[in-house]
Amino acid sequence: MTESRWYHTSPPAKLNLFLELLARREDGFHELDTVMIAIDWRDELRLRRTTQPGVRLSVDWIPNRAAVANELQVSEDDELLFIPTDGKNLVVRVLNRLSETLGLEGGWEVQLNKNIPSGAGMGGASSDAASALQLGWEAACETHPEMPASSKRELLLPLAAEIGSDVPFFLGGASLLGAPKSTEGIQCARATGRGEKLEFFPLANPLHAVVLYPAASVSTAKVYSRCTVPDSPRSSDDLVLALQGMSAETTFSLHNTLEAPARGLSSRIDPALECLSKAGLTHCHMTGSGSACFALADSSQQAALAAKTLRSTFPGGALIRPVMSCVVPSEIHIA
Known part of the structure; x- marks a missing residue:
């Protein structure tokens, strides 16, 4: 070959x-x-x-x-x-x-x-x-x-x-x-x-957010080991309709059932969520099994300004980035 x-x-x-x-x-x-x-x-x-x-x-x-x-x-x-x-x-x-x-x-x-x-x-x-x-x-x-x-x-x-x-x-x-x-x-x-x-x-509209990774990894296996399946699990039906612009509701809620057990494993998650909220952002949550947290912004400008504020106010090291939704898969290039 x-x-x-x-x-x-x-x-x-x-x-x-x-x-x-x-x-x-x-x-x-x-x-x-x-x-x-x-x-x-x-x-x-x-x-x-x-x-x-x-x-x-x-x-x-x-x-x-x-x-x-x-x-x-x-x-x-x-x-x-x-x-x-x-x-x-x-x-x-x-x-x-x-x-x-x-x-x-x-x-x-x-x-x-x-x-x-x-x-x-x-x-x-x-x-x-x-x-x-x-x-x-x-x-x-x-x-x-x-x-x-x-x-x-x-x-x-x-x-x-x-x-x-x-x-x-x-x-x-x-x-x-x-x-x-x-x-x-x-x-x-x-x-x-x-x-x-x-x-x-x-998505009906692009989503803008700020992501904060608080210099602490969390074991996925340990997070899941501390989880319990709720008696009445929530459904993402309403959120999916809202994201597609197919719902009459103008607001929607986010949810992560892994957030509570992850917060018990890392003391860095609560400060991350608190700082995101104080930066004037909404829908503050952890992603996946953590430890990165995020919050939604109204625009790329608000996300950039909030990220700049967070870099000077968050206690301790962190990777803080303004982001927006993008397509998958990414474009392939050949050299």
């Missing part, structure tokens, strides 16, 4: 606007009802096919490790900045599985530049994996032009769900999921099952 060109894209993060537990499954996971939006807080990922077997992954931080450590007020070797480059990284796992599934010879060279913090509930690792799967498919098609395009959906979706519950969301696009052409450019999805059963829909 020959080496491919470089394929690159910008994996986005996500926010959970709604997250409810419906039941505990026999496989140890939970049945969920969650609503996710993609946001323009992005990593950078590029890869190519190589003749050398295996996955060679290099990782750095944007703009650099020292700058991110300074924002978080931690040392450059702090575990918050540690990103594995072996099989513990979902990018490595998904590319190995893609090679196995397609019977590919050779391997992969991958460069990952991180922006999205780990242990934040923002889906950074899952988004990176989804982007690696998409880029890997395109690169494999270049070096193995005999691969039928018709098998893309049948191969990639099961691999995505196998790697992680959030990975299928970041695959997004209508062409991959077999959705009508009119749904391309989606920004939002309702997910059920353990998060892999998706109903994509466009």
Whole structure:
């Protein structure tokens, strides 16, 4: 085989606007009802096919490790900045599985530049994996032009769900999921099952927010171990209708049932939520299993001003970013 060109894209993060537990499954996971939006807080990922077997992954931080450590007020070797480059990284796992599934010879060279913090509930690792799967498919098609395009959906979706519950969301696009052409450019999805059963829909209006990651990761497993399934779970039906502009209601409520147990595990979450509220923002919540928190803004201008205020008022290190909803998947470029 020959080496491919470089394929690159910008994996986005996500926010959970709604997250409810419906039941505990026999496989140890939970049945969920969650609503996710993609946001323009992005990593950078590029890869190519190589003749050398295996996955060679290099990782750095944007703009650099020292700058991110300074924002978080931690040392450059702090575990918050540690990103594995072996099989513990979902990018490595998904590319190995893609090679196995397609019977590919050779391997992969991958460069990952991180922006999205780990242990934040923002889906950074899952988004990176989804982007690696998409880029890997395109690169494999270049070096193995005999691969039928018709098998893309049948191969990639099961691999995505196998790697992680959030990975299928970041695959997004209508062409991959077999959705009508009119749904391309989606920004939002309702997910059920353990998060892999998706109903994509466009937002009636862009959402603006400020995200605050308070220099503290939270273990997803520990958060779920402290959860109990409510006797009467809430439904995201009303929120989905409101986000699509199909509800007469002008207001909507957000919800995250994981917030309470996560707050019991990290003392940094309550100050984050309090500061977001004091900055004049609304709908202050944690995303996913934490520890990142967010609040909605009326406009990009309000979000930018609130983020600037928070950087001077939040006690301790944090990554604070104004964001807005964006589409998935991200555009692929070839060099």
